[in-house]
Amino acid sequence: MSIKAIRTGIVLRPDPTRVLFRAFELGSTTRTLKIIARVGGMTDEEAAQKLDEVIREFGGRHYKLERFLLQRFEQVKTHLLTDEPLTTERKLLLGAYFTMEYSLESAALFNPSMIWHPDQTNVPPGYKRFILSLRATGEGHVSSISFRMGYIDEAGKIILRKPSRYVTSPEIVPNHRFNRAQFLRKLYELRLENSIQEKMMTGLEDEFSLPELEAQIKRVLAQYRYNAEYETIASGLLALAKSNYEIHFEDDQSLDERCIFPTSPNETNGIEDARFVQFTDENGEITFYATYTAYNGRVTFPQLLETKDFTNFNVSTLNGAEVSNKGMALFPRKINGKYAMISRQDGENIYLMYSDDLYFWQMKELLLKPTYHWEYVQLGNCGSPIETEAGWLVLSHGVGPMRKYAIGAFLLDLNDPSKVIGRTTEPILSPDENEREGYVPNVVYSCGGLINGNELIIPYAMADYASSFATVNVAELLAELTGQNRSKIEDVAVQEAVTVK
Structure with a gap:
């Protein structure tokens, strides 16, 4: 079946x-x-x-x-x-x-990611409030992150709230402080750590600001005018600093009025495909992260957003030998004391990554290869893994003949995600005749769903133009992935990817 x-x-x-x-x-x-x-x-x-x-x-x-x-x-x-x-x-x-x-969304509104809203106050009985992040694309094909809000009622019906007509990008926090040790480690990963860089950072404290770094670089360049090597290192230092920053929205702005617009040198041509996840640390502290792709018109850079309130955000570069390509998706908690990530470094296969440091990823292991006809071209994830008692449920996308994108799923062992319990041999969602036409034909794609009761809700993009929602019975899906009868697992309490307050 x-x-x-x-x-x-x-x-x-x-x-x-x-x-x-x-x-x-x-x-x-x-x-x-x-x-x-x-x-x-x-x-x-x-x-x-x-x-x-x-x-x-x-x-x-x-x-x-x-x-x-x-x-x-x-x-x-x-x-x-x-x-x-x-x-x-x-x-x-x-x-x-x-x-x-x-x-900001005149051309397209697609590749949605869905999480529970951190504030569930004043919600009608039986309802849950959610946040939908979307890739908004406008003039010049520049992409940004847009938000919508909505509810799921007691019957499981999805109700989208009409957004405000206002939309505003955030303010850059002027006094963002950099951790010197972490900054030096990122320089090392970028191969910018040398004697010139040491001169440009001499005198900076254990924490420093962008203006302090700029002032120090200016002093050094004044001594070595018209030296191309010094100019190159200075450019690299400033580009790294400007790619790690903080942004702030006004407290009285509704979430759907907020737009995260490209800011850093890495993002000049867009912020793409944010995969939001509610992450619970070992001490119970909750942070919302989103891995996304920064694009400067030539190269893609995997980066990380983090926030606790969707008002203040930290934006960080991801570094390490295995940070490359698109589609990195963070697990919602540590596994055996380490951060874990689903990734696709080679544009074709799905990998599993572990790290002691959220911002540095050095190793990967092959997890899944294209195996079925609908995924022969490439595989990728469609958002962060969702924890269930049966295992880590991961939505995937596969690309087949005529570059047709479809969505499937696979299940990983909870304690050892390198063990694949099962995967769908056929897509659970493929573009139908009403979804084929758009900016990129024959594509359905998601950046993350969630479980509500016994339903998996999949927000998905249609032909890189508009977005919609589909649902799957969790018990039936897990039964197929585990090879068990539905009756044996129908009563299993499926843990939601987030804890609703």
Whole structure:
């Protein structure tokens, strides 16, 4: 018997009206100066009239627009030719000329990951609140992380909450502190640890900030002007520092108003396919992690998000000999005292990784090879493993003829995940005729589901364009994976991947 997922019929399509403000960069000092001069030539009456027009047209579309316009003014004011003070109205208008709207999901809203919301207060009896993270793609095919919220009612029905029309990217925390020992270890992994780097970090404390590092590098470069090797090392140091950072959202912003937009040098072309998981440490402390792919237009970099409240996030690079390719997915707890990860370094097979350090991964072991017709091209995970009493349940994707993506599952031993208990010989979800057409045809894909009662809920993308949900009976799926009769395991208490407060 082959288990098949049941579609819910819910379709979450990209919404082009969800826009955020971004810096409008011209890339030309001459053009910037010309725009400033033209605005400076406006009379006070003309400037006030134009600013009123801007606020009327765009103020209702954004959260705290005027604050952003003043920030943009501060970023371009170095181009002003005099120190003559400007009125607040004139500053706002100048900021508006160097600001643009960006429709973050105008092209696609796909590759969802689903977790229980950490706050279950004020939820109707029998309901559970969840968070859905999605890959939002807009102009220039730049991807970011968008959020939706919803509920599952007592009957298992999925109810998506209508999102706010506002959406805002976070502020970068200005005084983020780096741990010197960890930073040096990352430099070593990147082969940037040498005598030049030592000079550039001389005098920095055990914890230091980006401005402190920049100041020290500036002092060293002043002594070795026009030295290409010094410039290269300096660029590498700063790129690493800027790729490990903190972000903060306003406390009064709804989660669906928050967008994690590319920030670091590794992310210039997008943040892709976040796989969120609720991780419980050995002391019971809960942290939400998401492995994701940073893309700079040439190379992909596996990276890590971590948060406890979805308001403050740490962003870190992942390092080590085996950090490569896409699709790393963290187990929701340590196994035998070590962090564990499902991965795919070679673009074809599924591997298992262990590490004593969450940020460094040095070894891997082969776990699964493409075996069945629907996965002959490649295998990969579809999110973090889900703990059940029968074993670690992992959603997988396989690619077959005509580059058709389908979703399956496999089961790993709880104490030794290198032991494969079973795997589906046929897909549990394949694109149907209503899901084939989109940006990338013939693809269904997920970045992580969860178990509710005796149902596995699979949020999935359709043709890299829109998203939906499907469900699978857990008892039936585990029976197929273990080779047992359903009646023998139907009463097994399936442990959810997260603990609902």
